[in-house]
Amino acid sequence: MRSVVQRVFRAQVTIDGELVGAIGTGLLVLVGIHNEDSEKETRWMAEKIAGLRIFEDERGLMNRSVVDIGGEMLIVSQFTLYGDCRKGRRPGYSAAARPETAEPLYQHFVQMIRGSGIQAATGRFGAMMQVELVNDGPVTLMLDSAGTF
16 A cells, blocks of 8 residues: 655645545545555554654654644545556556455545544545645655555
């Protein structure tokens, strides 16, 4: 499982001009599911992101998590995180999980985040979405569960 995590002042996702998810201060998380992922990876990723200490404390040090600050999360599915660009000019997506596998794992990830007490908005799985954000910092991290088990 791969995620791109961005600390934001605000973020939103629209589909066909309709606002479907929006947050204030918190994290925008783009989530890609690998074709070999299971609930074990989604659990690891949810716990890792919820606990990331990337928000500043009173001394200006990154010592606080999204949970600590009462922040929100916007979670957007992003199969292109598994785009392989090593050969040719068109990315290959054979490592990305097929929708029938990826969607339940994506939903499990969202439920894990919500279960940790974080208010979470989402995009719509498989839809063409427009994502807008105001990055804070900027702070942007890439996480990958490969090799952690």
